[in-house]
Amino acid sequence: MNRSLSFFPVLSFIFLMLFSVFASATQQAQERRVARDVRQETRDASRQVKQTCVANNNQSNHDCRQDKRQMKQSGRQKARDIKY
Numbered sequence: 001m002n003r004s005l006s007f008f009p010v011l012s013f014i015f016l017m018l019f020s021v022f023a024s025a026t027q028q029a030q031e032r033r034v035a036r037d038v039r040q041e042t043r044d045a046s047r048q049v050k051q052t053c054v055a056n057n058n059q060s061n062h063d064c065r066q067d068k069r070q071m072k073q074s075g076r077q078k079a080r081d082i083k084y
Contacts, residue, residue: 035080035083036079039075039076042072042078042079043072043075045075046068046075047068049067053067
């Protein structure tokens with residue numbers, strides 16, 4: 001009888017540890033998903049900005065490319081901030 005009582009806390013502890021590991025993994029997966037969505041939205045937006053820039057002929061093609069690169073870099077940084 002005494003032996004079975006000591007088994008229950010050990011089993012509870014193992015279950016609790018496994019649950020916390022799974023919860024942590026789920027949270028990390030959600031953060032990765034949100035970061036990926038931010039990067040994809042930034043790609044689409046930067047592509048649109050470059051196309052508009054070239055169509056309006058406001059700047060040289062080089063300047064339009066630089067704007068696109070800067071926009072993508074800021075999106076990557078936002079994704080890193082979310083993830084880490």
